[in-house]
Amino acid sequence: MRILHKYLIIDFLIMFLMTLSLFTFVMSIGVVIKAIDLLAKGISLDIILQVFIYNMPYVMMFSIPMSTLTTALLLVGRLSMDGEITAMKASGLSIWQITSPIIVFSIILSFICVYLNSDLAPKSHFARRTTLTHVKSADPIHLLEEGHFIRDFPGLSIYIGGKDENNVKDIVMYEFGPHGVKQCIRAETGRLKMEEEQNALVVDLYEVRIDQPDENNPLDPSKTQSIKAQHIVKKLNFSELFNEKKIKKKVADMTLMELIHVIHDIKKHFPYLSEKERVRERLVMVVEANGRIVLSLSCFAFTLLGIPLGMKSRRRESSIGIGISLLLVIIFYFFIIIAEALVDYPAFRPDLISWIPVLCYELIGFVMIRRLN
Numbered sequence: 001m002r003i004l005h006k007y008l009i010i011d012f013l014i015m016f017l018m019t020l021s022l023f024t025f026v027m028s029i030g031v032v033i034k035a036i037d038l039l040a041k042g043i044s045l046d047i048i049l050q051v052f053i054y055n056m057p058y059v060m061m062f063s064i065p066m067s068t069l070t071t072a073l074l075l076v077g078r079l080s081m082d083g084e085i086t087a088m089k090a091s092g093l094s095i096w097q098i099t100s101p102i103i104v105f106s107i108i109l110s111f112i113c114v115y116l117n118s119d120l121a122p123k124s125h126f127a128r129r130t131t132l133t134h135v136k137s138a139d140p141i142h143l144l145e146e147g148h149f150i151r152d153f154p155g156l157s158i159y160i161g162g163k164d165e166n167n168v169k170d171i172v173m174y175e176f177g178p179h180g181v182k183q184c185i186r187a188e189t190g191r192l193k194m195e196e197e198q199n200a201l202v203v204d205l206y207e208v209r210i211d212q213p214d215e216n217n218p219l220d221p222s223k224t225q226s227i228k229a230q231h232i233v234k235k236l237n238f239s240e241l242f243n244e245k246k247i248k249k250k251v252a253d254m255t256l257m258e259l260i261h262v263i264h265d266i267k268k269h270f271p272y273l274s275e276k277e278r279v280r281e282r283l284v285m286v287v288e289a290n291g292r293i294v295l296s297l298s299c300f301a302f303t304l305l306g307i308p309l310g311m312k313s314r315r316r317e318s319s320i321g322i323g324i325s326l327l328l329v330i331i332f333y334f335f336i337i338i339a340e341a342l343v344d345y346p347a348f349r350p351d352l353i354s355w356i357p358v359l360c361y362e363l364i365g366f367v368m369i370r371r372l373n
Contacts, residue, residue: 004088005101008075012102016071023063023070024056031055047131054128057121061113061295062333068109069302070325072102076310085311095373099307106303113296118256126253151248153236157272166192171205173234174272181272184211185234201236208232251288259289283343286351291336294354298332301358304365308372332357 035048076099079085088098146163155177161170173185187205195202207230214223254262262269266282273281302325309324335357342350 004093004098008098009101009105012071012075012105015075016067016105019070019074020060020063020067023066024059027059027063028052028055031059050131051128054124054131057116057124058128061117061121061292064109064113064116065295065298065302065332066325066329068106068299069306069328072106072303072306073310073325075102076307080311095307095311095369099369102307103300103303106300109299110296113299114293117292117296122253122255122258126249129250129253148250156236168192168203171203176272181213183213185209185232186211187232195235203234203236205232205234206230251285254285256289256292259285263289279346280343283346283350284340287339287343287354290351291339291354294336294358297358298361301361301365302328302332304369305361306365308365308368311372312368328361332361 031052035052039045039048076085085095085098089095146160146168148159150158150160155175157174157176159170159172160168162168168190169188171185171187171190173187175182175185185205186209188207190206191204193202193204194200208228210227210229210232212225212227214220214225217223249258251259263282263285266278266285270278270281305328306325336354339350339353342348342353
């Protein structure tokens, strides 16, 4: 039994490292293209290598589960095709005994992924974004990313709904004073331009509404004054931004413990948001936290499902195994995408939707193995 398990573990490990290298390389093509773009702009090779290395843990969040599933399909499929599993069963071994080292290895990979997804990947993602932010200081317009609250500027929080080169739309800008929100500026469209002499980014805003809370009662919406304007100009000072040397974390940059801390006290961390926006921001973080845990557990779930599928497929060809694994992975990630898309609809419980595939895969895999046994 010991020799058999050693044989399976060595085969599984070799095949896993090969598939991991393949999937990691394929998923890193976008980073390679980005690196080439940075190199063309004259960025040093040292910084480009830093960006590439920082991106690796984030890529491996997805490549490790995919590699685990593919390896289980290919290895068990080969053993089944060669008649080795039949021989083992004829010797009195059950399917559970035969595949136990593969299952144990998948559990170890799940624990590794828990650390990777909860701590290492978000820290690396933040380090990568920090490096790119300082690189982009030569072209600061790229700092204003669409679809996110940008809190890098002292005393400001900016949201851009859409961006096409220097043209932006659906802009929301919060200005903070010592007592909270000083004013909220909303604009339908805008245009960005850089003033290099003043080290400032000028934002021309059109179709503007400015909401100014009362200084004595900032939380009373009935006392908020609203002003409309066709056009106003705002200047964002980049010298203050880079002198401060502090880039605030986004949801993807937070470790799991940081996410849990913010979720438990969302009002303290986002006092300037309305109650509706605060609920949405909290749900985004809850979905993110659940998604990371689900991705970690997917190694075990994929293995449990890949073992019986590999035995049933009875095919040696690697293309068949990779095709089946890709289909199962697409279905798995489809539920995670749905969960992220439903953050505006809390009644649908998007925080629980991402758990559906991992639980179904484990249940189906367990039942199939039991029947084959």
